[in-house]
Amino acid sequence: MALEDTRRLGCGRSIDQIWAGMDQPPTSHEEDCELCQAAKARMQKIKEATVALRESDLHNPEMTLPAERTNSIMALARAEARRSKRLVLRGTEYGTVEISEQALSSLIRLAAAAIPGIHSRRCRIEVQSDAEMGSTHLTINLRVATASGIDIPATVEGLRQKINKAIPAGVGIDAGTVNITVEDLYDV
Amino acid sequence: MSEQNLQGSLINSELIASLAARTALETPGVLRLEPTIKGFLASLGPAALANFHISGSQDGSYRHDGVVARINDGTATVHLDIATDIAYTALSVAESVQERVRENICHTGLNPGPVHVHILTIEASPGSIPR
Numbered sequence: 049m050a051l052e053d054t055r056r057l058g059c060g061r062s063i064d065q066i067w068a069g070m071d072q073p074p075t076s077h078e079e080d081c082e083l084c085q086a087a088k089a090r091m092q093k094i095k096e097a098t099v100a101l102r103e104s105d106l107h108n109p110e111m112t113l114p115a116e117r118t119n120s121i122m123a124l125a126r127a128e129a130r131r132s133k134r135l136v137l138r139g140t141e142y143g144t145v146e147i148s149e150q151a152l153s154s155l156i157r158l159a160a161a162a163i164p165g166i167h168s169r170r171c172r173i174e175v176q177s178d179a180e181m182g183s184t185h186l187t188i189n190l191r192v193a194t195a196s197g198i199d200i201p202a203t204v205e206g207l208r209q210k211i212n213k214a215i216p217a218g219v220g221i222d223a224g225t226v227n228i229t230v231e232d233l234y235d236v
Numbered sequence: 237m238s239e240q241n242l243q244g245s246l247i248n249s250e251l252i253a254s255l256a257a258r259t260a261l262e263t264p265g266v267l268r269l270e271p272t273i274k275g276f277l278a279s280l281g282p283a284a285l286a287n288f289h290i291s292g293s294q295d296g297s298y299r300h301d302g303v304v305a306r307i308n309d310g311t312a313t314v315h316l317d318i319a320t321d322i323a324y325t326a327l328s329v330a331e332s333v334q335e336r337v338r339e340n341i342c343h344t345g346l347n348p349g350p351v352h353v354h355i356l357t358i359e360a361s362p363g364s365i366p367r
């Protein structure tokens with residue numbers, strides 16, 4: 049599992065690349081993507097803090113080394129992007145357990161990456177929680193492209209089974225409703 | 237001096253935050269705590285915090301990277317932001333963190349309130365074999 053796989057939003061965009069483009073006008077994807085917009089709104093606060101920091105640096109030679117700081121700013125930007133969409137997994141008198149939609153969609157993208165002939169695209173997840181019953185029901189909406197010439201129903205069924213195993217193993221709840229839409233074919 | 241006063245003077249939110257952070261990091265399946273803006277600024281030193289007009293405990297709560305602790309009427313409430321290891325089941329890890337943190341709060345003489353855990357990311361641990 050490459051670390052890069054865990055650094056993408058549900059729409060497939062890399063958090064690191066969104067951060068790198070914070071100074072640029074929004075891309076056409078970003079203009080239509082609620083996930084990118086929410087992540088950017090969170091990261092904007094860090095951008096402002098780092099700009100102010102650079103200015104105050106001129107008067108403060110003792111602050112940490114730039115390279116070290118660049119890494120910690122990147123880690124902070126990723127954390128903030130992940131805070132932009134969260135789902136409640138469980139709520140008890142001992143406290144709530146929440147998970148970022150990004151962590152969940154990464155697990156699903158990872159499951160899809162293991163199936164030959166499938167490219168995952170946009171993934172959105174909804175959760176219906178019943179606090180009193182202590183139950184959580186997920187609805188996973190995943191759009192994919194499949195390789196031309198493959199048996200689509202069998203491949204999609206294989207992906208569904210993979211997701212149905214990956215979510216309980218990785219998260220600890222059932223995958224719930226898994227809606228997979230084949231929206232495109234790609235040439236191999 | 238009553239016991240309540242003694243507690244109030246000895247156990248502050250900073251201590252609970254560091255206890256909770258340490259307990260979380262010792263729980264199997266927790267890779268790290270996730271950074272926050274305030275924690276980041278605090279790591280740069282008092283000057284950075286002062287520049288942004290942030291104090292460590294404005295509202296009686298204490299925060300550094302990935303943890304916020306608050307004490308109210310002898311009850312400690314904690315919020316943790318964690319990264320978990322993909323080799324573990326995230327919800328079980330989070331519930332184990334809740335249990336351990338509450339247990340350790342008991343040892344301080346305070347009442348354990350809710351321990352909120354937010355799983356921000358699930359990743360392979362740096363030492364594990366890629367799969």
Ligand SMILES: [Zn+2]
Nearest residue numbers: 059061081084
């Ligand atoms: Zn997007």
